[in-house]
Amino acid sequence: MIRNISIGIDIGSTTTRVIVGEFLKGEKNPKIIGVGESETKGIRHGYVVNIPLAVISLKNAVSIAEKSSGIRIKRAFISIGGVTLRGDISSGIGIISKADGEVTTLDINKALQDCEDNLNLNNKKVIKVSPISFKLDGKEILGRPEGMRGTKLEIKALFTTCSLSHFEDLLEVVTSAEIEPIDIIASAEAGSHIALSEKQKMVGGALVNIGSETVSLSVFENGMLVSLHTFSIGGADITNDIALGMKISLENAERFKLGNVTEDFSKKKLDEIVEARLFDIFELIENYLKKIKRNELLPAGIVFIGGSANIPLLEEFSKSALKLPSRVGTTEIFGSIKTKLRDSSWFTVLGLIVSDDDNNFYSKSLFKSFFKNLKNILRSNIKQLMP
8 A cells, every 4th residue: 555655854953853744544634653853963054064964964864764664765845944045025027918818827927937037036046936916907916817807917926045055055965865855845934834824824923933043034924925034043042142141051051041940040140141132033023024014013923933932931022022922833733642743843844744835826836847957957967978
């Protein structure tokens, strides 16, 4: 019997995680049959700085997942994050090609191409393009424009992009570990599949992933990702501040950050140190929300995920600083089962295997065409080298 297996890989700045899930007949959520994690080396701020070390980290996590699942891992969905990950908005125009003015998929693709042509994509790789809004002859369209009639189609679209060199280095790490990427998905999008409900995405909400060395902010409205930005700050900065301020080891500082304080230390002083760094993070988030005109205007509020989302002061301080409902992300995917995968640091890799492409008819990943073109280039180069 053919098994419906889905595998996700998340190579973070400090931890590489692998999930093997199996979709059983009649079940919406996958059964997790294998888990692997290892310390990440060769990654800084989410991007690759040493390919051989990153490959070893990935191979270690994959080996553990293979042993626990009994599945040979050859293909997987891969997340991509890092300081260069962001969303770029662009607008484009397409003139309707049919004589009777009927809008076709060809017209939409032409307008999307115009959107991309209007972007400055110097050294950037487009991971995904998602139309946000349509106008036909100046009037906004709710829903799909195909079949409607007009003269000029306007599209506003969000392009999820990252550094081209980072994308290629991540691809090399994965393929060097003898794994074929099925697709490469933005970590912010993957995490949203676990942490945000469709209602939250519809009315307007934000997902904040506090990783070790980066914080990503993704904003959703009308069921779609409408904004994405990554900041070069993270939970490790809080840990470092605690270590310096309280003259303790990094290991103890990490425990203190998550609320495990011994009686020998001042909780008041610890709270002051943590609040100071959280203030820096929330100031960046608030300024960005002001920039996109969404500060204090997200009914579903802020949901936190990531390795530092369990800081005791986080929710309370967020409500005060951002003036929005705030909570740490949870998941019901496991029912009442107790598992470490309930910790939101696993939400990105879990989201890879339950991805539904945002239910957006037009959203599309551009990775597959890139990978196909890359294979063709390699074949061409090999042929040129042959006698």
